[in-house]
Amino acid sequence: MRSDRGSWGRVISGGLIFGAAAVFVSLVGMVEALGVRVIVIGVIDFGRLLLLLIGLGAGYQAARRGGGGALTALLRGLLAGAATGAGLAALLVLGSVVNLRGMFINASPALFEIISFGRGAAGVPLVVAAGAVVGVLGAAATLLPGTVRGPLGAGVTATIVIGLFQELLQIILQGEEGVRAAIRQLIFVPEGLPPRGALEVFVVVLVASALWRSRRPVVRSWISKRPPRTQRLLRLLGLLLAVAVVLVLPAAGGLFVSQVLVLVGLYTLMGLGLNLEVGFAGLLDLGFVAFFAIGAYTVGLLTSTGQYGVAHWSFWAAVPVALVVSLIAGFLFGLPILRIRGDYLAIATLGFGEIIRLLALSDALRPWFGGSQGILAVPKPNIGGFEFSGPMQIFYITLVSSAFIAFVAARLRDSRLGRAWMAMREDEDVAEAMGINLINVKLLAYGIGGAFAGMGGAIFAALLGSIFPHSFNLLISINVLALIIVGGMGSLPGVVVGSLFLVGLPELLREFSDFRFLVYGAALIIMMQVKPAGLWPAAAVRRELLKEEPVGAVTEGPVAERAEA
Amino acid sequence: MGILASQQLTKRFGGLIALSELDLDVAERSIHSIIGPNGAGKTTYFNCVTGFYRAEEGRTFFNTQPIDTLTPDKITQLGIARTYQNIRLFANMTCLENILVGMHPHLKSSWMGAILRTPATRQDEAQAHEEAIRLLQFVGQRGKGDYLARNLPYGEQRRLEVARALASRPKLLLLDEPTAGMNPRESMDTMAFIRRLRDELGITILLIEHNMRVVMGISEIITVLDFGQKIAEGTPDQVRNDPRVIEAYLGTRRGVAGVGA
Numbered sequence: 001m002r003s004d005r006g007s008w009g010r011v012i013s014g015g016l017i018f019g020a021a022a023v024f025v026s027l028v029g030m031v032e033a034l035g036v037r038v039i040v041i042g043v044i045d046f047g048r049l050l051l052l053l054i055g056l057g058a059g060y061q062a063a064r065r066g067g068g069g070a071l072t073a074l075l076r077g078l079l080a081g082a083a084t085g086a087g088l089a090a091l092l093v094l095g096s097v098v099n100l101r102g103m104f105i106n107a108s109p110a111l112f113e114i115i116s117f118g119r120g121a122a123g124v125p126l127v128v129a130a131g132a133v134v135g136v137l138g139a140a141a142t143l144l145p146g147t148v149r150g151p152l153g154a155g156v157t158a159t160i161v162i163g164l165f166q167e168l169l170q171i172i173l174q175g176e177e178g179v180r181a182a183i184r185q186l187i188f189v190p191e192g193l194p195p196r197g198a199l200e201v202f203v204v205v206l207v208a209s210a211l212w213r214s215r216r217p218v219v220r221s222w223i224s225k226r227p228p229r230t231q232r233l234l235r236l237l238g239l240l241l242a243v244a245v246v247l248v249l250p251a252a253g254g255l256f257v258s259q260v261l262v263l264v265g266l267y268t269l270m271g272l273g274l275n276l277e278v279g280f281a282g283l284l285d286l287g288f289v290a291f292f293a294i295g296a297y298t299v300g301l302l303t304s305t306g307q308y309g310v311a312h313w314s315f316w317a318a319v320p321v322a323l324v325v326s327l328i329a330g331f332l333f334g335l336p337i338l339r340i341r342g343d344y345l346a347i348a349t350l351g352f353g354e355i356i357r358l359l360a361l362s363d364a365l366r367p368w369f370g371g372s373q374g375i376l377a378v379p380k381p382n383i384g385g386f387e388f389s390g391p392m393q394i395f396y397i398t399l400v401s402s403a404f405i406a407f408v409a410a411r412l413r414d415s416r417l418g419r420a421w422m423a424m425r426e427d428e429d430v431a432e433a434m435g436i437n438l439i440n441v442k443l444l445a446y447g448i449g450g451a452f453a454g455m456g457g458a459i460f461a462a463l464l465g466s467i468f469p470h471s472f473n474l475l476i477s478i479n480v481l482a483l484i485i486v487g488g489m490g491s492l493p494g495v496v497v498g499s500l501f502l503v504g505l506p507e508l509l510r511e512f513s514d515f516r517f518l519v520y521g522a523a524l525i526i527m528m529q530v531k532p533a534g535l536w537p538a539a540a541v542r543r544e545l546l547k548e549e550p551v552g553a554v555t556e557g558p559v560a561e562r563a564e565a
Numbered sequence: 566m567g568i569l570a571s572q573q574l575t576k577r578f579g580g581l582i583a584l585s586e587l588d589l590d591v592a593e594r595s596i597h598s599i600i601g602p603n604g605a606g607k608t609t610y611f612n613c614v615t616g617f618y619r620a621e622e623g624r625t626f627f628n629t630q631p632i633d634t635l636t637p638d639k640i641t642q643l644g645i646a647r648t649y650q651n652i653r654l655f656a657n658m659t660c661l662e663n664i665l666v667g668m669h670p671h672l673k674s675s676w677m678g679a680i681l682r683t684p685a686t687r688q689d690e691a692q693a694h695e696e697a698i699r700l701l702q703f704v705g706q707r708g709k710g711d712y713l714a715r716n717l718p719y720g721e722q723r724r725l726e727v728a729r730a731l732a733s734r735p736k737l738l739l740l741d742e743p744t745a746g747m748n749p750r751e752s753m754d755t756m757a758f759i760r761r762l763r764d765e766l767g768i769t770i771l772l773i774e775h776n777m778r779v780v781m782g783i784s785e786i787i788t789v790l791d792f793g794q795k796i797a798e799g800t801p802d803q804v805r806n807d808p809r810v811i812e813a814y815l816g817t818r819r820g821v822a823g824v825g826a
Binding site: 408415420422427435448 | 615616617636637638641642647649653655656657658662665666667669670672674676679680682686689690693729733
């Protein structure tokens with residue numbers, strides 16, 4: 001019985017941890033700030049959803065730990081949820097006794113109103129009870145079979161996503177008549193997503209997801225029974241469809257969506273470069289923004305019609321030069337750090353990023369680089385009279401160059417050089433003993449990775465039309481590193497997925513911007529816990545994860561190393 | 566002079582003399598073993614030959630060419646390959662990729678060729694894949710090319726390491742305790758396998774081994790090291806009966822008696 005009591009203690013303490021998380025997001029102001037964004041009118045907003053998700057998480061987590069029957073699991077969820085609610089209730093009580101605002105500026109009456117369901121300190125029992133109910137719901141989710149949980153989850157997720165982005169979707173679906181208007185009027189009212197619309201979305205997605213689940217094996221087997229040529233044709237068709245969707249995105253989404261997409265594209269370019277260094281070759285680089293800056297400055301200097309322009313070239317002529325310059329910068333950058341390994345490499349590269357930024361900013365180089373004033377009047381690219389004047393047009397440049405760079409990266413990965421990089425990542429000494437010239441291979445990794453980022457910088461210069469040193473700060477390097485970790489080290493699709501999640505999503509949810517790095521940190525920790533290989537793991541890793549362990553597999557060398565001089 | 570020859574080789578780590586004026590000569594197409602107690606300097610010698618360590622004094626020649634000042638990659642390109650005492654595969658790469666990395670020195674494709682996928686590169690890669698698959702079959706791992714190296718059972722990891730070493734088409738293969746951790750039956754298989762390497766591929770074998778049944782069964786010549794010095798050399802029969810070898814392995818007569826008293 002003792003151990004039993006211990007396990008219940010763990011459930012409660014686990015619930016309290018989630019409660020602490022709820023208190024934390026409340027006190028940093030997230031709940032209130034995100035509360036501005038209503039998801040379903042009169043039902044729930046983003047801030048409350050966050051608290052709800054934390055409660056659900058507490059119940060889910062508690063139910064999954066330890067055995068026992070369904071009832072025990074539900075009871076665990078109840079307890080954990082109540083503990084989470086108790087955390088918030090404690091905040092309520094504390095807030096009604098002492099004035100917390102002296103210390104926590106976000107502990108406002110509005111916050112307490114959200115937490116207490118508008119009842120103040122009298123709402124304490126209600127908060128605990130609500131926590132318990134939510135906890136039971138979270139626990140119940142673990143008990144449902146996959147065939148029910150999957151569609152249900154899809155329905156809820158779709159409703160939340162559509163509610164979150166209702167403003168954007170309404171803009172996309174604007175117009176007086178036609179299909180777009182019909183869809184808009186069916187789901188939305190001008191102010192947002194009403195409960196009726198939410199229900200419609202939920203039911204439609206639920207049914208569609210359930211149908212797809214039951215039909216998927218049939219469709220799969222139908223496809224696998226077609227002759228190979230038809231299969232190829234179908235795959236090509238799917239690909240063309242995907243490309244078509246991507247191509248119409250800027251036109252359909254408007255200026256704001258295009259802006260976000262271009263940003264995602266630029267981060268994808270940098271991510272592909274850093275992925276080559278860190279993911280393929282295992283060379284940690286915290287100064288990666290330097291190459292982005294070098295690409296941007298090269299294009300700026302070569303094309304600008306302003307004070308600092310040196311050549312007045314066209315964008316298209318300047319891009320290859322920018323690529324070569326950042327490639328050479330990569331070689332030069334690699335030279336002094338050839339013999340540095342591991343943690344020290346991170347610190348050395350950190351320095352490089354700062355050096356480039358400070359050089360651009362310095363007064364000594366001001367006559368050439370413009371110092372903090374930057375380089376202005378960088379013209380837009382154009383082809384035969386068509387000007388890539390804004391994000392909606394420049395999107396296509398980023399798209400084409402990302403596709404091209406990803407293609408190059410894929411070819412390199414599957415080549416002799418790619419294998420040498422991976423061998424070096426695994427074991428530098430043995431790689432050298434395999435006949436790999438570490439110096440060449442390392443410099444190529446820095447050079448090619450740098451050139452990829454230089455491409456991004458070149459587009460960045462044209463996009464903004466001006467370049468300032470402060471655009472190239474350390475945070476960009478860290479963003480890029482974070483996105484390849486979240487996407488999956490060494491995985492090319494992972495880079496795109498990572499930048500959509502870590503760059504695109506925060507831009508679309510502007511309320512998040514104050515909490516961006518808080519969310520980054522949390523996302524990274526959760527990733528490492530839940531999906532250490534990333535959202536879209538590299539092919540070899542995924543292949544292994546899906547495959548059953550070979551019979552009698554031994555993962556570690558069983559012989560103790562003998563001491564040998 | 567044989568295929569590998571070291572003269573007066575000395576390697577120190579601070580005050581410790583790991584190798585002391587070692588003379589060693591490995592005849593071409595022989596199976597030559599180095600034995601000795603723990604800490605005798607056997608692996609240190611391998612590390613000196615392959616360029617991991619640089620000996621303070623003395624010289625080493627491969628095919629009469631001095632290799633003391635070369636980096637490990639250059640030495641491998643000349644035709645020396647090795648395996649490691651504690652297996653050092655590229656754990657997160659597949660078996661096939663491990664072998665392909667081993668082929669690195671004699672593949673020609675450049676990075677530009679790889680991006681453009683020129684006909685020459687394609688042909689090079691296709692041949693490399695074919696050869697890698699042949700090597701996998703040769704070490705009895707047909708069909709395991711897609712497994713990650715770390716997921717192979719221990720014995721197969723050892724064999725994959727040999728396959729990776731063979732991929733560089735070596736003339737001399739250094740094996741560091743190839744039967745470590747194996748049961749008697751696996752050890753016998755490995756012995757037969759090593760003999761095949763020499764007989765079928767004509768590779769000279771230099772191996773470090775603790776298992777005396779293997780050493781005596783396979784070696785044509787044995788060098789015995791103790792405290793970094795060569796204390797004996799000869800055929801298995803000569804070495805087995807050498808008083809200094811018995812002394813190094815079992816202690817002096819007095820020492821043994823001392824323990825008993």
